[in-house]
Amino acid sequence: MGIRDDVRKVDVSLQSLVGGRSLWIIPDVRLIPGLAWIVVVLGGSILTMVLYSFMVDPLAGNFTVTFEHYRRFLGSSLYQSVMIDSIVIAIKTTVGTLLVGYPLAYYIAVHSRRRNLLLLVVIAPIWINEVIRTFAWMLILNANGVVNYVLMDLLGLLGEPLRLMNTANAVVIGLVHPLLPYMIVPIVASMLRIDFAEIEAAKNLGATKLQAFYEVTLPQTKAGIAAGATFVFVLSSGAYLAPILLGGSGNNMIANFIGLMFSEGQNWNFGAVLAVVYSAVIVALFAAVGLLTDVELGGATSMEDDE
Amino acid sequence: MTEPILSVKDLTKTYGDTVAVDDVSFDVENGEFFSFLGPSGCGKTTTLRMIAGFEESTSGRIEMNGEDLTRVPPHKRDVSMVFQTFALFPNKTVGENVGFGLKMDRVPKAERRERVAEYLELVDMPGFEDRDPTSLSGGQQQRVALARALITEPSILLLDEPLSSLDLKLRKNMRFELKRIQDELNTTFIYVTHDQDEALSMSDRILLLNDGRQEQIGSPQELYSRPVSQFAADFIGDTNIFHGRIARTNGNVVDVEVDELATTLHDVQNSINAGEGDRVAVSLRPENIGLSDARSNGEVDGRIDAVTFYGNSTRLLVEVNGEEVLVEIGGQGGTVSLDQNESVYLGFDPEQAALLEA
Numbered sequence: 001m002g003i004r005d006d007v008r009k010v011d012v013s014l015q016s017l018v019g020g021r022s023l024w025i026i027p028d029v030r031l032i033p034g035l036a037w038i039v040v041v042l043g044g045s046i047l048t049m050v051l052y053s054f055m056v057d058p059l060a061g062n063f064t065v066t067f068e069h070y071r072r073f074l075g076s077s078l079y080q081s082v083m084i085d086s087i088v089i090a091i092k093t094t095v096g097t098l099l100v101g102y103p104l105a106y107y108i109a110v111h112s113r114r115r116n117l118l119l120l121v122v123i124a125p126i127w128i129n130e131v132i133r134t135f136a137w138m139l140i141l142n143a144n145g146v147v148n149y150v151l152m153d154l155l156g157l158l159g160e161p162l163r164l165m166n167t168a169n170a171v172v173i174g175l176v177h178p179l180l181p182y183m184i185v186p187i188v189a190s191m192l193r194i195d196f197a198e199i200e201a202a203k204n205l206g207a208t209k210l211q212a213f214y215e216v217t218l219p220q221t222k223a224g225i226a227a228g229a230t231f232v233f234v235l236s237s238g239a240y241l242a243p244i245l246l247g248g249s250g251n252n253m254i255a256n257f258i259g260l261m262f263s264e265g266q267n268w269n270f271g272a273v274l275a276v277v278y279s280a281v282i283v284a285l286f287a288a289v290g291l292l293t294d295v296e297l298g299g300a301t302s303m304e305d306d307e
Numbered sequence: 308m309t310e311p312i313l314s315v316k317d318l319t320k321t322y323g324d325t326v327a328v329d330d331v332s333f334d335v336e337n338g339e340f341f342s343f344l345g346p347s348g349c350g351k352t353t354t355l356r357m358i359a360g361f362e363e364s365t366s367g368r369i370e371m372n373g374e375d376l377t378r379v380p381p382h383k384r385d386v387s388m389v390f391q392t393f394a395l396f397p398n399k400t401v402g403e404n405v406g407f408g409l410k411m412d413r414v415p416k417a418e419r420r421e422r423v424a425e426y427l428e429l430v431d432m433p434g435f436e437d438r439d440p441t442s443l444s445g446g447q448q449q450r451v452a453l454a455r456a457l458i459t460e461p462s463i464l465l466l467d468e469p470l471s472s473l474d475l476k477l478r479k480n481m482r483f484e485l486k487r488i489q490d491e492l493n494t495t496f497i498y499v500t501h502d503q504d505e506a507l508s509m510s511d512r513i514l515l516l517n518d519g520r521q522e523q524i525g526s527p528q529e530l531y532s533r534p535v536s537q538f539a540a541d542f543i544g545d546t547n548i549f550h551g552r553i554a555r556t557n558g559n560v561v562d563v564e565v566d567e568l569a570t571t572l573h574d575v576q577n578s579i580n581a582g583e584g585d586r587v588a589v590s591l592r593p594e595n596i597g598l599s600d601a602r603s604n605g606e607v608d609g610r611i612d613a614v615t616f617y618g619n620s621t622r623l624l625v626e627v628n629g630e631e632v633l634v635e636i637g638g639q640g641g642t643v644s645l646d647q648n649e650s651v652y653l654g655f656d657p658e659q660a661a662l663l664e665a
Contacts (some may be wrong), residue, residue: 150424197394200361203381204388205459206411215407 052272064098066164069273079257083278087285089171091180092239094183096176097232098225101139101183105224106217108184109191130178134245141246166248174242179235183228190224191217230286237282239298254278310373312357312462312495313338320353320365327353329365329519335463335497337482339488344506345516346542351499354516355465359388365561371462382411384536387456388465395440395450401427401451402436408459409546426454429488446477453488463495470505482509503543507531513537532592533578537663540590547596547632549589550665553581561662563589567630570607572649572657579662586665593635597654606652614645621645 020028026035051058054065073079108118125133140146141164148161164170194217202212243253254274261271311334328350335341343351356362358369360381369376376384387408395404403410406423414422420436427433430450435443440451449469456464466485466492470478486509489496500506500590506513507527515522515530515538523530523539534540537548551565551572560574561581572589581587602608609627623634632653 195392197390197392198360198396200381200390201390201394201455202358202396202407202411203361204384204386205408206382206454207407208382211411215396216396243418 007057014062039050052268053115053276056269061203063263066269069269073273073277074119079254079274082252082257084182084256084279085168085235085251085279087257087281089168089175089239089251089253090233092168092172093175093179094229094233096172097179097183100176101180101226101228102187102221103178105184105187105191108199109188110196115188119185122184126181130241131245133178134174137170137246138165141173150296165246166250168247168251170246171239171243171251171253174246175239179232182231182235186227186231187221187224189226190221194220229245234282237278308338311335311663312339312372313497314368314370314373315354315358316368316370318354318357318369319365320350320357320362321365326519328357328364331514331516331519331521332367333514333521333524335495338493338495340486340496340498340509340511342500342506342510342513343516344500344503344513344543345522347501348518349516350519351501351516355388355467355497355499358463359465359601360384385461386461386463386465387461388454388467389449389452389469391468392454392546393469393472395448395451395455397439397441399440400436401432401438401440401443404440404451405436405454407455407459409430412459422458423454426458427451429457429491429596430454431484440635445473446481449473449481450484453485457492458495461494463497466498466598468499468501470500471502478505485509507543515542518543532659533663534590534661534663535578536594537588539591540663545593545633545635546590546592548663549591551587551589553583553587556581556583560615563587563660563662565589566657567628568607568632569628570655572655572660575657575662576661577662579664588663588665590661590663591655593633594620594657595656595659596632596634597656598623598634599652599654600637602652606654608650608652611647611649611651613646614647625651627653 020030023029023032026032032228042111053069054067056062056064056066063074104122106123108115111118136144142148143161143163143165145164147164148158151158152161199212202216203209238255239253240259241254243251247253258271258274258278261267261274265271284288315334316332318328318331331354343354345351357364358376360376360379364377384640396407399407402420402423405426408421408544409419409422423436424433424631427435430455432447433452435447435451440448443451452469456497469485470481473481478488482505485496485498498506498509507530507643510527512524512526513530518622519540523535525533530539530543534543534546540546540548549565549567551563553561554564554571555562556577557574559577561577563572563575564570565572575589579587601604607627609625609632612624612626612631615622620635620637624635625632625634634653
């Protein structure tokens, strides 16, 4: 028995754990359910979308190619500005969840005894039906809602009600609330990997609280922030209900227009164009951010960091 | 004597009903290697953290060079700490870790680079500036942590069980390294450990803590040969603790009738001011018990129960009147052949016996 035999034995035992049987071009049979889902359902729907954006009616067998709908999009400033507004709302929502969520995540991470309870409280809004939750925000933000009641009637700070409802900010507020957990959970996860003695070490070496945070805590939670920001940005950029209920007619987001094209508008082709262009813009944005900041998006789940 | 660099007075720390540190007072001299020794939960780390400023004292004072530290935040204290987990910043290179204290002091980059190289040299890790600290071995991380703490030239270096996460061999090497570095820099070291070997081999003086209270302060020799309590005698080194009664007092020495040995020890130093008839305890180190195969005056007979060979010494468990007595003899084996169940005679050196409260 030499060393080589031992090495081979280790390899074999790992092989039994890692490798499943391969089948044709699929390296591991256990990938089949996931692959099937992605290829058929996700790939199929995206393909349908892409085909409809430049074919007359591919599902009905009419594969005639036309770029008329792309031309219509390029010629219309309305849809382009709606896309820009949607992205601005998504950016505001992302920044908002970060500003509210980061301190909360910090508090949750350092209070080990109450961590599970606090996380539960943070995640709870997701359990409430989206429509009910959004209507609750209408009650709060209305001209005679909770906020204005407190400011005018209780505190007497204002003579007339603040106009909160039917603004872009109302949409942002309505989105920040349910999307907070998507920001908080990855940040908490990245904070829990920090040895808190490192923060004491920084202070011991002359760092103020703020310097210790900037030098030690923040850099180590970058991956968590990137993951949280990705979730929140993607989810908020496609928001549908909040802009309808809280934004009013003037603050529709792109998802509302795409929905309209597929329902009352009965223009699948143009709806598909909007969807394809918007998806491409979002992907391009992520690529640009990734290249410029050198931050691995979704990095909290990367294998390298887990080691 | 010059003014102590650190003076701790009546220091107490309570968490709710739990008293972690109970009325501890001591002085540390400049350039001293001072250890806090005690079992886990004895309050040694809490005391260290209060000196660093990470914990607030409930009452009492900590003075450094005569200045009260109570209101001074951690980042303004002239002490550096080496943590048990090393606490290196994983988001920074080795060089950035070591230079962190200088960066906080706004030392220009070029000078910083020079000093980092100098301190990496000191801990025997030259050229490691650009390495990732998480890729280093435990011993290397330890050295980086040491360099990082020392580079700010603190008046006092605090070390919180710094060797406990290293393996035995490395731990023994690092002891010499720490002593060498302390000699080279002449910095005051305050060292926390639960390992009596570490404390005995490195310290100039040791503060022995038990359950938050200070048991004894003294040099390793004093703690070893003149323990003031059964806890001190038992915790530091191995010992036999016997019980007995003062038969006669004579000036500052006493005769003790020892129950377990059914013999009388004559002229034992009366360090506890015991009076005639008082119940007392006596600590006798295994190496201070002699062994022979022929009875002479005052010796008691016993039977060898177990023999354990340690290379440089041999330890025996000898049964005397049904009690086990631990005896250690030098490598040569003495005059007795060492076999189990053999009869031997034990002789006790009363000068080496330590009288303790019962």
